[in-house]
Amino acid sequence: MKLSLPQSPLPLGSRGENQARKLLKAKGYRFITQNFRCLIGEIDLVFQDGKQLVFVEVKTRTTDVRGHPEEAVTPHKIHKITQVGEYFLKTHPDLPHFARIDVVAIEGKILTHFQNITQ
Numbered sequence: 001m002k003l004s005l006p007q008s009p010l011p012l013g014s015r016g017e018n019q020a021r022k023l024l025k026a027k028g029y030r031f032i033t034q035n036f037r038c039l040i041g042e043i044d045l046v047f048q049d050g051k052q053l054v055f056v057e058v059k060t061r062t063t064d065v066r067g068h069p070e071e072a073v074t075p076h077k078i079h080k081i082t083q084v085g086e087y088f089l090k091t092h093p094d095l096p097h098f099a100r101i102d103v104v105a106i107e108g109k110i111l112t113h114f115q116n117i118t119q
Contacts, residue, residue: 016060017044020104023111029054032095038087041080045104046088053099055085060106069105070114078118
């Protein structure tokens, strides 16, 4: 007999983004926006950490069958985030213009925050 747990009404990615948002707020980051979209692509979360903007990519996995979530942040994905980030900076002149890219990887109930992944 199979038992299944009730599904959350939110898709896995949205649940992961919400968990990541709570984690970063608990670290003292100031939340700016979620799911910033333009023609180039999307940034999952945007925060401010002191005088620096943080573009956050959130990757969520329920199992490690497809690898660890942070492994899905490829050079191509980083390039896209950089392009969208440049557009974000142009359209938000009131915010700091020094930025970095972070990743929050979620495996089951474990959240890992990788800061400044391009360094």
